[in-house]
Amino acid sequence: MPPEPSLLRRAASLLLALAFITGVFIFAFSTIGYRWNWPGVWAYRGLFVRGWLVTVVLSGISLVTSTIIGILLALLRRTPFLPLRYLSRIYVETIRGTPLLVQLLIFFYVVATAFGIENRYVVGVLTLSVFSGAYISEVIRAGIESVGKSQLDSARAIGLTTVQTYRYVIFPQAIRQILPPLAGQFASLIKDSSLLSIIGINEFALNAQNVSSYTYSNFESYLPLALGYLLLTLPISLWTQSLERRNRFET
Amino acid sequence: MRLELANITKSFGAHRVLDDISLCLDSLHAFVLIGPSGGGKSTLLRILAGLECPDSGSVAIDGAALPRDEESLRQYRRGIGTVFQAYNLFPHLDALANIMLPLEKVHGLPRPEARARALETLQRFQLEPHAHKKPGQLSGGQKQRVAIARAVAIKPRLLLFDEPTSALDPEMTAEVLEMIEELKREGRDLILVTHEMAFARVAADQVAFLAEGKILECAPPEEIFTTPHSDPCRRFLGKILRY
Numbered sequence: 001m002p003p004e005p006s007l008l009r010r011a012a013s014l015l016l017a018l019a020f021i022t023g024v025f026i027f028a029f030s031t032i033g034y035r036w037n038w039p040g041v042w043a044y045r046g047l048f049v050r051g052w053l054v055t056v057v058l059s060g061i062s063l064v065t066s067t068i069i070g071i072l073l074a075l076l077r078r079t080p081f082l083p084l085r086y087l088s089r090i091y092v093e094t095i096r097g098t099p100l101l102v103q104l105l106i107f108f109y110v111v112a113t114a115f116g117i118e119n120r121y122v123v124g125v126l127t128l129s130v131f132s133g134a135y136i137s138e139v140i141r142a143g144i145e146s147v148g149k150s151q152l153d154s155a156r157a158i159g160l161t162t163v164q165t166y167r168y169v170i171f172p173q174a175i176r177q178i179l180p181p182l183a184g185q186f187a188s189l190i191k192d193s194s195l196l197s198i199i200g201i202n203e204f205a206l207n208a209q210n211v212s213s214y215t216y217s218n219f220e221s222y223l224p225l226a227l228g229y230l231l232l233t234l235p236i237s238l239w240t241q242s243l244e245r246r247n248r249f250e251t
Numbered sequence: 252m253r254l255e256l257a258n259i260t261k262s263f264g265a266h267r268v269l270d271d272i273s274l275c276l277d278s279l280h281a282f283v284l285i286g287p288s289g290g291g292k293s294t295l296l297r298i299l300a301g302l303e304c305p306d307s308g309s310v311a312i313d314g315a316a317l318p319r320d321e322e323s324l325r326q327y328r329r330g331i332g333t334v335f336q337a338y339n340l341f342p343h344l345d346a347l348a349n350i351m352l353p354l355e356k357v358h359g360l361p362r363p364e365a366r367a368r369a370l371e372t373l374q375r376f377q378l379e380p381h382a383h384k385k386p387g388q389l390s391g392g393q394k395q396r397v398a399i400a401r402a403v404a405i406k407p408r409l410l411l412f413d414e415p416t417s418a419l420d421p422e423m424t425a426e427v428l429e430m431i432e433e434l435k436r437e438g439r440d441l442i443l444v445t446h447e448m449a450f451a452r453v454a455a456d457q458v459a460f461l462a463e464g465k466i467l468e469c470a471p472p473e474e475i476f477t478t479p480h481s482d483p484c485r486r487f488l489g490k491i492l493r494y
Contacts, residue, residue: 154339156302158353158401159329168352172343 034219041220044211051207052228058125058203059190059232065129066189070136077141088137095134100195103127108199124196132189139181143174176244183240187233194229204228252279252313252409252440259308261294268294269305270464276457281435282442283451283472286461287487292444293413295461299442300411301328312409329357332402336414338394340386346373346397347382350404358405372404373397376430392423396430403434410434410441417446428454448491452476460484 005013076088095103107127108120117123147170155165197206205225212221254276261269269291276282284292297303298310301317301324310317318324340349350369354360360368373379376396386394395415402410412431416424428450435441435454445451451458452472459469460481467481479485 150335150337150339151341153302153335154341156325157300157328157331157333157335157339158405159325159357160353161325164356168356169341173341 029219036220037215037217038220040215041211041217041224044214047207047211048204048224048228051202051204054202055190055193055204055228056232058121058128058196058201059193061125062128062132062189062193063186065125066132066136069129069133070140073133073137074140074144077137078144092134092137095131096138100127100131100192101198103131104195104199120199120201124193124199124201128189128193128196131192132185135185135188136182139178139185140174142181143176143178144170146177147173179240179243183236186236190232190236191229253277253311254279254282255309255311257309257311259295259298259305259310261291261298261303261305267464269298272308272464272466274459274466274469276469279457280438280440281455281457283455283458284442284444284461285446285448285451285458285487290462291464292461296411296413296442296444300331300333301325302333329405330408332399332405332407332410334395334398334402334410334412334415336417338386338391338398338418340394340398340401342386345383345385346378346389346400349386349397350401353401353405368404372400376400390423391419392426395419395423395427399427399430399434403439408440410439412441412443412445414444414446446491448476448488460487462487 073088073092076084079085104124104127107130108123112118112120112123112126117126151169151173152165155169160168193203194205196203197209200206208221208225212218215221254274256272256274259269259272260267272291272295284295286292294303298305298317299312304319304324318327340346341352344352347366347369350372351362351365354365354368355362370379370382373382376399378393378396378400381389381393381397386397389397399412399415415431416427419427424447428447431441431443432450432454443451443455455472457469458472458475459466460475460479460483461467462483468475468479468484475484476488479488
C-alpha cells in the first residue's frame with residue numbers, strides 16, 4: 001500500500017474530484033439549455049420527506065429480515081440432510097435468476113392473496129427480503145467457505161461443538177470476507193426498494209414520480225431522489241470500510 | 252499409558268490408508284511414529300486424536316475403547332491435546348485468547364481463571380511477551396509453541412503431535428523439540444509423528460515404522476535404529492540418515 005497522504009492533500013484532492021464531476025454536470029445541463037423550476041418542486045417537499053422515510057423504514061426492516069434469511073439459507077446449504085440442501089439451492093437459483101419485478105407481481109397477486117396478506121407494505125418487505133436474502137446467502141456461504149479446513153480441524157480437536165465452532169471460529173473469520181459484498185448488497189436492496197412503487201407503495205421513488213408529473217419538472221424531482229438514496233447508501237459503505245479496517249488480521 | 256490397536260482399517264475412496272493394524276503396548280510414555288509420506292502415520296494419529304473414525308477395528312487407551320459417535324468423540328477430544336503441522340492457531344485471536352478459548356468454552360473455566368491459567372502457561376514457556384500478538388505477527392516457531400501451549404493448558408491426559416516441526420527451519424525446530432522434551436520430562440504421555448530421527452532416538456520409548464498402511468516394525472529406538480528387521484524400514488532409514 002502507498003503511504004497515507006497528508007490531510008491537506010487529501011482534502012484538496014477530494015475537492016478537485018468533486019469539482020470535476022460538478023463541472024461535467026453543469027456543462028451538460030447548460031449545453032441542453034435546461035430551465036430549472038425549483039420553486040414548483042419545493043412546494044411538494046413534504047412528499048419527498050414522507051417518501052424518503054417510508055423507504056428508510058421499508059429498507060431497514062428488509063435489511064434485517066433478508067440477513068436472517070440469508071444466514072438460514074447459507075446454513076441450510078451446509079446441512080448433511082440433502083433435501084434441505086437442495087431446497088436452499090433451488091431457492092437461491094430461482095430468485096437470483098428472475099427479475100425482482102416479476103417476483104413482486106407474483107407475490108402481490110398470487111402469494112399474498114392466497115395467504116390472505118392484505119397489507120401491501122408487508123408484501124413489499126417480504127418480497128424484498130426474499131429477493132435480497134438469496135443474494136446475501138451466497139455472500140455468507142462464500143465467507144464461511146473461505147475459512148480453511150485446518151481451522152475446523154483445530155476447532156474439533158479442542159472440543160468445540162458445531163454451534164461453538166460457528167460462533168467462535170468460523171463467523172469471526174468469515175465476517176471479513178462477508179462485509180464488503182454485504183454492504184454492496186445492502187445498497188442494492190435500498191435502491192431496489194424503489195420497485196415497490198409498482199405495487200402502489202408510497203415510497204420515495206413513487207412520490208418523486210408523482211411530483212414530477214404534477215410539476216412537469218423531471219430533473220428537479222429526480223435529482224433529490226438520487227441524493228436521498230445516496231444519503232442512505234453512502235453511510236453504509238463508509239461504515240463497512242471502517243469495520244473492514246478493524247477486522248483486519250493476517251492469516 | 253496402555254495403547255491397544257485391534258485390526259484398524261481406514262480407506263479414503265479406493266485408497267486403503269491403514270490396512271489391518273494391530274498393536275499392543277504397555278506402560279507407554281513417548282510413542283513415535285516414523286515412515287515415508289503417505290504411509291498412514293498422520294491418519295493413525297488423527298484416529299487417536301478422535302478426529303477420524305476407523306472403518307473397522309478398535310482403539311483402546313488404558314482399557315477404555317474410543318467411542319464412534321460424534322458426541323462421545325467430542326467428549327474424548329476434550330481430554331486430548333492435539334498439535335498440527337500447520338499450527339492451526341485461530342488467526343483472529345491473539346496468543347492469549349487462543350489459549351483461553353478452549354479453557355473457557357470447552358472446559359467451563361470462568362474468564363479470570365482461564366486468563367490466569369493461559370498467562371501462566373505462556374510464562375512457563377517464555378512466551379509471555381507474545382501474549383497479545385496475533386498469529387500473523389509470530390514466527391513459525393513461536394506459533395507452534397503457542398499451539399503447544401494451547402494443547403497443554405487444558406491439562407490433557409495425552410498429547411498428540413502431527414509432524415510439529417515439518418514447516419520450521421532448524422533453529423525453530425530445535426526450540427519446538429526442546430519444548431516437547433520438557434513436556435516429556437515432566438511426565439506427560441505423548442504420541443508424535445515426526446521426521447526428526449535424532450529426536451525420536453532420544454525421546455521415544457517405543458518407535459513404530461509405518462509404510463503402505465501397515466506397522467512393519469515396532470520396537471525401542473536403539474533397536475529400530477541400529478538393527479531394523481524389515482527391508483522397507485532399512486531402506487527408509489538408510490535414505491533418511493545418509494545426510
